[in-house]
């Protein structure tokens with residue numbers, strides 16, 4: 224899935240209108256319809272006569288519908304009437320949206336069920352086990368997705384309606400179910416409309432909601448006369464349908480007197496912090512406690528960087544139009560957006576491909592098609608340990624030997640044939656037997672720390688290995704810049720640099736170092752700040768933008784870690800990963816990632832493939848490990864290795 228900036232979005236919009244001849248009003252109509260469909264689906268799940276859910280004991284466990292049961296356990300969300308949120312899930316991803324949907328988060332954490340009557344995959348140990356269709360039964364087994372009504376997923380993906388469900392024979396007529404709500408009685412939605420096209424999208428949605436029998440009131444942030452172009456056409460159409468409207472600042476408005484709010488104040492055309500009436504409406508909407516559905520992006524969000532201005536809407540659902548925006552993937556924006564649904568509005572997806580949009584969401588499909596990764600990781604029946612490569616790891620010191628051990632064990636679990644761990648010789652007695660599968664190569668460490676003289680020994684070892692990982696638990700030592708420079712310039716295999724080795728780089732002018740092989744850097748935001756000569760806050764301000772520019776300027780594969788890790792290549796591509804779990808914020812989790820990436824490199828994946836696939840697998844393993852604990856806060860780095 225392509226991820227765009229506001230400027231790229233405008234270019235595709237122009238191209239659709241000017242080159243393909245699709246009228247702007249048609250795109251806005253499609254946008255309005257998409258937003259309305261999502262709101263109606265939400266109302267349907269919430270159901271008529273719903274009362275407050277009996278809720279979870281956890282702040283993140285939300286229940287919106289009557290009869291909805293917010294499951295015991297953190298992070299379970301239930302939106303539908305009669306929906307049963309995952310019981311006992313300790314996972315933030317266990318969500319159930321459908322009326323009558325049963326998300327059994329406790330058994331299959333990370334499982335999502337969206338359809339009415341849908342039964343989310345029971346027993347899935349995989350976060351990707353999703354069931355969307357009415358009556359769909361997400362089968363037992365990880366990673367399985369079933370989208371069709373009546374479809375039964377059995378460890379693979381089934382999209383077709385039908386499946387084993389019995390269809391009534393004979394003639395049938397169907398209407399427009401996505402825009403129909405049989406029990407709209409209790410619903411009253413406010414549409415907060417700005418004066419730009421985002422407001423126009425909201426006004427178009429209002430007409431569809433009204434058609435579905437939902438009471439709607441428009442709340443204009445600016446005088447309706449100030450709307451122009453397509454937004455003005457939408458204003459007039461809404462008025463002609465008799466949809467009631469008030470103007471903020473002129474008429475009395477109580478934002479809590481409704482059942483839900485559409486935020487169509489500001490979209491990709493907004494600049495800076497919301498001003499005046501916009502700011503007041505955003506603050507009041509957040510304070511209302513009502514469900515908020517944002518049109519395209521939450522108002523107050525920077526669509527490119529993910530920065531949230533003060534104030535910024537906190538949405539439950541964001542209906543993102545045409546293409547996923549960078550700001551929706553980057554925190555804190557990703558937190559303000561809630562559930563993001565990307566809806567097509569008639570702008571061809573091919574425009575992004577053809578124009579070479581550089582950023583993609585890292586999905587199994589992107590791994591397969593854009594990075595040509597064999598995600599099945601099939602082993603050859605005649606393969607042997609020599610087939611799967613040999614990692615050399617230069618890591619660990621007396622006080623941080625565990626970092627080396629975690630990294631080495633993770634490399635083995637990533638499937639490489641052999642791992643040699645080069646370590647200061649004084650460590651040897653302490654680590655012998657900790658992981659019997661490892662080969663240990665003591666180098667002359669004297670006091671248990673590394674020293675500049677060991678470069679020749681490491682280079683000697685690297686000659687017969689397929690890649691080298693340097694850094695976890697390494698420490699700093701006199702002459703470390705020259706030490707690292709020798710490894711960098713004289714090793715013949717790909718190099719992955721982490722932890723203290725990144726700090727050595729940050730203090731060196733490594734741009735002048737010659738290069739014979741690809742280099743992967745895996746900084747966390749603090750290490751990235753040192754590398755880029757800036758502050759951690761500045762790194763987090765636009766992670767995608769910084770990763771892209773740093774990787775291109777320095778000719779490295781950059782893995783900028785943290786929630787939604789970004790992988791950027793020297794050729795100017797970036798991939799944003801969304802697997803992972805907050806429980807992974809624990810010492811050593813990064814060492815595990817370095818091990819996984821090196822294990823994949825040794826198996827012959829190229830540097831970009833190994834970095835992207837490694838980050839993806841590391842996140843999946845973290846999710847799985849978190850689900851295994853009563854509380855994910857108990858997760859430790861070694862659990863991630865065992866969940867691989």
Ligand SMILES: NC(=O)C1=CN([C@@H]2O[C@H](COP(=O)(O)OP(=O)(O)OC[C@H]3O[C@@H](n4cnc5c(N)ncnc54)[C@H](OP(=O)(O)O)[C@@H]3O)[C@@H](O)[C@H]2O)[C@@H](O)CC1
Pocket residue numbers: 232233234235236237250251254417418419420421422424488489490491492493494495496497498499501518519520544545568
């Ligand atoms: N373009 C596309 O590709 C497509 C666009 N689509 C939709 O249109 C949206 C983009 O629409 P847009 O470009 O009209 O801008 P939008 O977000 O409505 O805001 C502009 C208005 O806000 C105002 N304003 C700005 N900053 C402000 C602030 N800080 N505080 C207060 N006010 C501020 C600014 O006022 P001005 O500064 O000019 O006085 C202007 O009136 C996009 O997100 C999507 O929903 C899709 O339907 C189809 C494809």
Ligand SMILES: Nc1ncnc2c1ncn2[C@@H]1O[C@H](COP(=O)(O)OP(=O)(O)O)[C@@H](O)[C@H]1O
Pocket residue numbers: 722746747784785786787788802803804805806807808809810811812813814815816841
């Ligand atoms: N909230 C989170 N969501 C997803 N992944 C996370 C989160 N917090 C940390 N991680 C991941 O855990 C790892 C932590 O790495 P790092 O900070 O280098 O730890 P260490 O130096 O202790 O090994 C990174 O891969 C990071 O992306």
Ligand SMILES: [K+]
Pocket residue numbers: 421486487488489490517518519520521522
């Ligand atoms: K908005």
